[in-house]
Amino acid sequence: MSKDITSRADDYSQWYIDLVRKAGLADYSAVKGCMVIKPYGFAIWENMRDTLDRMFKDTGHVNAYFPLFIPKSFLSKEAAHVEGFAKECAVVTHYRLKNAEDGSGVVVDPDAKLEEELIVRPTSETIIWNTYRDWIDSYRDLPLLINQWANVVRWEMRTRLFLRTAEFLWQEGHTAHATRDEAIEETRKMLDVYATFAEEWMAMPVVKGVKTANERFAGAEDTYCIEALMQDGKALQAGTSHFLGQNFAKAFDVQFNTKDNTREYVWATSWGVSTRLMGALVMAHSDDDGLMIPPRLAPTQVVIVPIPKPTPELLERANAIAADLRSKGVRVKVDTDDQNRPGYKFAEYEKLGIPVRLGLGARDLENGTIEVARRDTKEKSSVELTSLTSHVVDLLDAIQANMFERARAYRDSHITPVDTWDEFVRLLDEKGGFLSAHWDGTGETEELIKTETKATIRCIPLNNPQEAGTCIKTGKPSTQRVLFARAY
Amino acid sequence: MSKDITSRADDYSQWYIDLVRKAGLADYSAVKGCMVIKPYGFAIWENMRDTLDRMFKDTGHVNAYFPLFIPKSFLSKEAAHVEGFAKECAVVTHYRLKNAEDGSGVVVDPDAKLEEELIVRPTSETIIWNTYRDWIDSYRDLPLLINQWANVVRWEMRTRLFLRTAEFLWQEGHTAHATRDEAIEETRKMLDVYATFAEEWMAMPVVKGVKTANERFAGAEDTYCIEALMQDGKALQAGTSHFLGQNFAKAFDVQFNTKDNTREYVWATSWGVSTRLMGALVMAHSDDDGLMIPPRLAPTQVVIVPIPKPTPELLERANAIAADLRSKGVRVKVDTDDQNRPGYKFAEYEKLGIPVRLGLGARDLENGTIEVARRDTKEKSSVELTSLTSHVVDLLDAIQANMFERARAYRDSHITPVDTWDEFVRLLDEKGGFLSAHWDGTGETEELIKTETKATIRCIPLNNPQEAGTCIKTGKPSTQRVLFARAY
Numbered sequence: 001m002s003k004d005i006t007s008r009a010d011d012y013s014q015w016y017i018d019l020v021r022k023a024g025l026a027d028y029s030a031v032k033g034c035m036v037i038k039p040y041g042f043a044i045w046e047n048m049r050d051t052l053d054r055m056f057k058d059t060g061h062v063n064a065y066f067p068l069f070i071p072k073s074f075l076s077k078e079a080a081h082v083e084g085f086a087k088e089c090a091v092v093t094h095y096r097l098k099n100a101e102d103g104s105g106v107v108v109d110p111d112a113k114l115e116e117e118l119i120v121r122p123t124s125e126t127i128i129w130n131t132y133r134d135w136i137d138s139y140r141d142l143p144l145l146i147n148q149w150a151n152v153v154r155w156e157m158r159t160r161l162f163l164r165t166a167e168f169l170w171q172e173g174h175t176a177h178a179t180r181d182e183a184i185e186e187t188r189k190m191l192d193v194y195a196t197f198a199e200e201w202m203a204m205p206v207v208k209g210v211k212t213a214n215e216r217f218a219g220a221e222d223t224y225c226i227e228a229l230m231q232d233g234k235a236l237q238a239g240t241s242h243f244l245g246q247n248f249a250k251a252f253d254v255q256f257n258t259k260d261n262t263r264e265y266v267w268a269t270s271w272g273v274s275t276r277l278m279g280a281l282v283m284a285h286s287d288d289d290g291l292m293i294p295p296r297l298a299p300t301q302v303v304i305v306p307i308p309k310p311t312p313e314l315l316e317r318a319n320a321i322a323a324d325l326r327s328k329g330v331r332v333k334v335d336t337d338d339q340n341r342p343g344y345k346f347a348e349y350e351k352l353g354i355p356v357r358l359g360l361g362a363r364d365l366e367n368g369t370i371e372v373a374r375r376d377t378k379e380k381s382s383v384e385l386t387s388l389t390s391h392v393v394d395l396l397d398a399i400q401a402n403m404f405e406r407a408r409a410y411r412d413s414h415i416t417p418v419d420t421w422d423e424f425v426r427l428l429d430e431k432g433g434f435l436s437a438h439w440d441g442t443g444e445t446e447e448l449i450k451t452e453t454k455a456t457i458r459c460i461p462l463n464n465p466q467e468a469g470t471c472i473k474t475g476k477p478s479t480q481r482v483l484f485a486r487a488y
Numbered sequence: 489m490s491k492d493i494t495s496r497a498d499d500y501s502q503w504y505i506d507l508v509r510k511a512g513l514a515d516y517s518a519v520k521g522c523m524v525i526k527p528y529g530f531a532i533w534e535n536m537r538d539t540l541d542r543m544f545k546d547t548g549h550v551n552a553y554f555p556l557f558i559p560k561s562f563l564s565k566e567a568a569h570v571e572g573f574a575k576e577c578a579v580v581t582h583y584r585l586k587n588a589e590d591g592s593g594v595v596v597d598p599d600a601k602l603e604e605e606l607i608v609r610p611t612s613e614t615i616i617w618n619t620y621r622d623w624i625d626s627y628r629d630l631p632l633l634i635n636q637w638a639n640v641v642r643w644e645m646r647t648r649l650f651l652r653t654a655e656f657l658w659q660e661g662h663t664a665h666a667t668r669d670e671a672i673e674e675t676r677k678m679l680d681v682y683a684t685f686a687e688e689w690m691a692m693p694v695v696k697g698v699k700t701a702n703e704r705f706a707g708a709e710d711t712y713c714i715e716a717l718m719q720d721g722k723a724l725q726a727g728t729s730h731f732l733g734q735n736f737a738k739a740f741d742v743q744f745n746t747k748d749n750t751r752e753y754v755w756a757t758s759w760g761v762s763t764r765l766m767g768a769l770v771m772a773h774s775d776d777d778g779l780m781i782p783p784r785l786a787p788t789q790v791v792i793v794p795i796p797k798p799t800p801e802l803l804e805r806a807n808a809i810a811a812d813l814r815s816k817g818v819r820v821k822v823d824t825d826d827q828n829r830p831g832y833k834f835a836e837y838e839k840l841g842i843p844v845r846l847g848l849g850a851r852d853l854e855n856g857t858i859e860v861a862r863r864d865t866k867e868k869s870s871v872e873l874t875s876l877t878s879h880v881v882d883l884l885d886a887i888q889a890n891m892f893e894r895a896r897a898y899r900d901s902h903i904t905p906v907d908t909w910d911e912f913v914r915l916l917d918e919k920g921g922f923l924s925a926h927w928d929g930t931g932e933t934e935e936l937i938k939t940e941t942k943a944t945i946r947c948i949p950l951n952n953p954q955e956a957g958t959c960i961k962t963g964k965p966s967t968q969r970v971l972f973a974r975a976y
Contacts, residue, residue, distance in 0.1 A: 034555035067522035086585035097574035155583040
């Protein structure tokens with residue numbers, strides 16, 4: 001157990017913060033609620049971003065960039081939208097500073113007040129749909145499939161690195177379609193992209209579902225989501241895909257000429273994931289010794305440590321092994337540090353979550369072998385140098401698969417059907433995870449359960465089996481179970 | 489000549505704006521001074537960004553991300569810095585809106601006033617050096633070689649798409665070093681990276697030089713730059729690399745333990761290029777028919793147009809040709825539009841600046857040939873299908889080289905030695921370009937020349953020959969010529 005990281009058993013929340021800070025992922029900044037993403041954290045985020053970007057392009061999307069600022073009046077144009085975002089936004093009111101008359105520094109220049117305040121975007125539906133009005137005139141302009149990578153700001157009072165910060169990085173897709181069906185199909189397609197990314201790249205199993213009306217995005221007709229489970233039994237919403245109907249098209253008057261030469265409002269979707277995924281990645285897999293990064297996202301997949309220290313001979317051999325691994329597309333680092341001892345280095349690389357560590361000693365070389373240690377199981381084995389590269393390539397796949405299977409086994413064992421209120425309350429505290437329970441379908445009951453237990457309806461799973469039952473809270477009739485959990 | 493683009497001869501400035509808008513690079517937005525970067529423009533910017541990012545990483549740099557907001561007090565800590573940026577910054581004063589009491593919409597909530605105003609970053613030296621204080625303690629922590637890709641805001645009153653906008657995208661490198669010499673070496677190294685990128689990727693020749701004191705970055709000891717020449721004879725600063733001395737280390741108290749166990753202030757550099765390069769790319773190469781994108785940066789390098797329309801047979805053949813080209817790494821689009829005629833399409837692809845167009849007709853196929861048109865010279869030739877792929881690969885290289893040589897010939901013929909004030913004034917109007925003239929080395933004379941002619945000293949070229957002379961304006965003694973120009 002790493003001595004500078006609190007154990008999960010002692011304080012899960014502190015364990016998370018320690019890990020994020022000590023492993024060099026992110027840290028607090030001088031600006032309340034804003035974080036600094038440190039180089040190692042950013043390298044992981046770059047891998048996530050580049051992978052998602054490729055998936056978006058493979059599904060026909062292109063990138064563009066829209067302004068950081070949104071005129072205040074735009075926010076008001078969609079009633080639910082402004083209700084959802086007005087209470088947590090950064091407002092730009094002036095465009096100049098000047099020297100204070102008493103020489104004490106700079107102050108806001110009262111003469112440089114904006115006629116209309118600008119909001120730092122909390123999300124970009126309004127500014128984008130105001131732009132789409134100029135871009136869409138005919139059915140030939142549709143579908144419009146655009147994504148943006150950007151920073152956004154939501155003024156959160158209680159923040160936590162990656163999971164909830166005032167500024168965060170994300171992508172937001174904003175698409176425009178000629179028909180309702182096509183927009184719904186797009187919404188579902190992007191949900192599938194997110195689920196594939198979460199499971200195949202982050203090794204994090206997710207439940208695909210749809211949100212209740214209470215939990216919908218402000219301005220959406222339907223919000224689809226992927227929900228993951230963290231190791232402490234709390235759920236985490238990892239991505240959302242919204243069917244926006246014609247709400248924004250109507251708010252910004254975006255109509256098109258149909259093939260039949262009528263004018264109709266355009267149908268919309270939006271979908272996004274953010275640096276919050278970094279928090280999910282940490283909490284889905286890591287342990288008391290540090291991070292565990294799935295091989296497909298790890299900036300360094302293999303580290304080669306000369307033992308006991310990097311002599312010229314060992315380094316030459318390590319570099320040759322690294323070159324061979326790199327030729328197979330493996331991301332390798334050779335440790336050249338001559339200050340620290342192997343034991344210290346091993347602990348550091350475990351903290352960073354590097355999937356595979358190769359220990360290269362003089363005696364191994366004589367025997368034609370090398371020590372291979374995997375981060376996920378901590379197993380070590382001695383491998384023939386002649387077959388090392390193919391062994392490591394296979395091992396990286398095996399680690400990726402094992403991390404997913406382990407997380408899935410945990411998740412599957414934490415979806416618990418519950419039929420009584422007492423059991424519901426007890427299991428929330430004792431076991432956590434998703435509780436699959438009947439609900440009467442009303443927002444009032446949902447809100448009541450949330451107030452009493454802090455559990456929310458995470459989603460109604462897609463293709464949810466329909467069965468008659470009675471609401472866990474009110475005893476009223478219900479047609480299906482939904483997934484409750486306490487959540488990040 | 490494209491009918492929706494003003495000609496350069498008629499109105500160079502309008503030609504530029506037409507091109508940027510009509511070719512789908514960018515457009516004005518609803519927010520004064522902010523632009524929307526459209527998908528085609530963003531695809532070119534992505535190629536620029538990815539190339540530069542690779543070059544930064546190849547020179548040992550890593551990416552990170554720092555907050556969008558800077559506390560007002562931070563700006564004031566470096567005297568020259570606040571002087572340079574306070575007059576053009578967006579100021580966040582509140583963090584919440586609320587419903588207006590008269591029901592007219594949302595208004596700023598006066599109860600949600602920030603204790604200290606936040607500035608939307610115009611550049612990040614202050615927030616980054618405030619962070620580096622926590623990251624740097626020993627010589628072992630140095631050098632720190634970090635880059636950030638980000639949006640920044642400078643409140644410009646007179647804006648022009650890409651060239652000068654309130655919000656723009658850029659990268660900013662911020663490095664920390666143990667010695668003055670090492671920091672200067674870094675400053676020069678990154679200038680070389682920028683020059684290589686401009687010349688080898690953008691096909692845009694640049695002069696490397698150093699700025700005069702008047703033109704230095706606010707807070708720098710020396711500002712190095714690359715200066716390019718546009719087709720109208722005006723110069724454009726395409727990138728800057730600053731040696732910051734210990735100014736920011738002292739302002740934010742960043743010291744380190746040396747090997748000799750003394751405490752010393754850290755030495756700094758910063759360097760950046762922005763979406764302004766998009767404007768430079770347009771103005772360095774394009775013509776009255778549209779853009780001309782250098783092959784190495786073109787999102788689409790080759791377009792295949794079936795003539796007169798995309799029949800199944802022609803499309804099958806076009807797709808086979810495209811597949812073969814793609815296997816050699818060429819970025820190809822097959823035109824499948826069955827609405828428009830070839831002449832219209834040719835003009836559209838010329839407007840987009842796609843380097844090579846292949847016209848594929850039934851008769852060509854019978855003859856085993858295809859028509860190859862290059863965008864830079866407008867030459868067409870008939871090429872044997874059997875050797876098409878290697879021909880196109882070579883042609884893309886030839887176009888890249890030709891675009892650079894053409895721009896270099898223009899630039900070289902527009903560096904004019906001038907020895908009298910009358911000639912200086914006359915040539916500025918009649919010929920433009922860089923005027924190489926003696927200057928007495930004072931800021932007063934530089935300012936006087938700027939006021940009278942709008943020409944500024946673009947740079948003192950690196951390795952500038954030293955020669956005795958007399959100042960073009962004051963007749964005082966001078967030791968070297970410097971480059972004057974009117975500039976964007």
